[in-house]
Amino acid sequence: MTDTTAPAGEAQGQSFIEAEPAQPIGETARQSRTDRARSAAYRTRFALIYVALALLAGIGVAAFVVVMKKPDPAPAPKWSAWQPSGSETAQVRQIADQIAKSYRMKKGGQQLVAALPSAPKVTGSTGDVAVSAIAVRPDTSTGKKEENEIDVVPASHSFQYILCGLGANCSIKGGKASTARHALLRREALELALYTFKYVPDIDSVSVFLPPRPDGASSATSVFLKRSDVKEQLSHPLADSIGVKTPAIGGMPKRELALVNRITEPRLYSYEYQQAQDGSAVLIYDPVVLGA
Secondary structure, three states: OOOOOOOOOOOOOOOOOOOOOOOOHHHHHHHHHHHHHHHHHHHHHHHHHHHHHHHHHHHHHHHHHHHHHOOOOOOOOOOOOOOOOOOHHHHHHHHHHHHHOOOEOOOOOOEOOEEEEEOOEEEEOOEEEEEEEEEEOOOOOOOOOOOOOOEEEEHHHEEEEEEEOOOHHHOOOOOOOOHHHHHHHHHHHHHHHHHHHHHOOOOOEEEEEOOOOOOOOOOOEEEEEEHHHHHHHHOOOHHHOOOOOOOOOOOOOHHHHHHHHHHHHHHEEEEEEEEOOOOOEEEEEEEOOOOO
């Protein structure tokens, strides 16, 4: 016989449910207020972060717009309106032709001289002889230099121009030798050197042989310039130094004449050639003091 009597303490058919223990009503209320406060604080922090991000994004967009609207900087001015092109040989030929044709006689308008470019050399009885070195004697008239302070310049990075007129021995045919004409020839020498230094970077020194006087009253002279002598003029547009327009004889502006004299007069030389032991020539410069 089956026993259907339930165990003591249990109701027949009763089931058990797991549940959290009941908490006091006051404690639940306090936790609810804490949670709400914490949630509100989080929302405030997130709102502030969103505002800060929005401000940063706005500043970035504004800066981008300003940069995009800002005009590009003006290009640096060109050193000269004209410049040579091609190989080094082509460039020096163009420089010689371009500059020489702008220097004219005061009357008649004929070209004053031709500029003949070449590597340093001297023409002797047996033909051309290459110059291997240039020796520059110091100007001792000021007392600042000693006789033995000779500056020897290798000719491998040098160049020369011969200014040749249509008269005897390349002298200028026509017109009259004058201080003003000599100053204009020195201006031409300076311009030839500046263009050469600017556009032919391998050249470090330039000799410009001036035409002799037709009457032979003085020795032949040359303007010898090194790149370092005109460093300032090479760093600014040419128009800031000697102007764009070539003046007529006697028509050089005072500021321009002062610059030409300051650069070329201390670097005006008489010259001669000596033969070196290897058969090459050495160009020897002696300073010329104008008006002496």
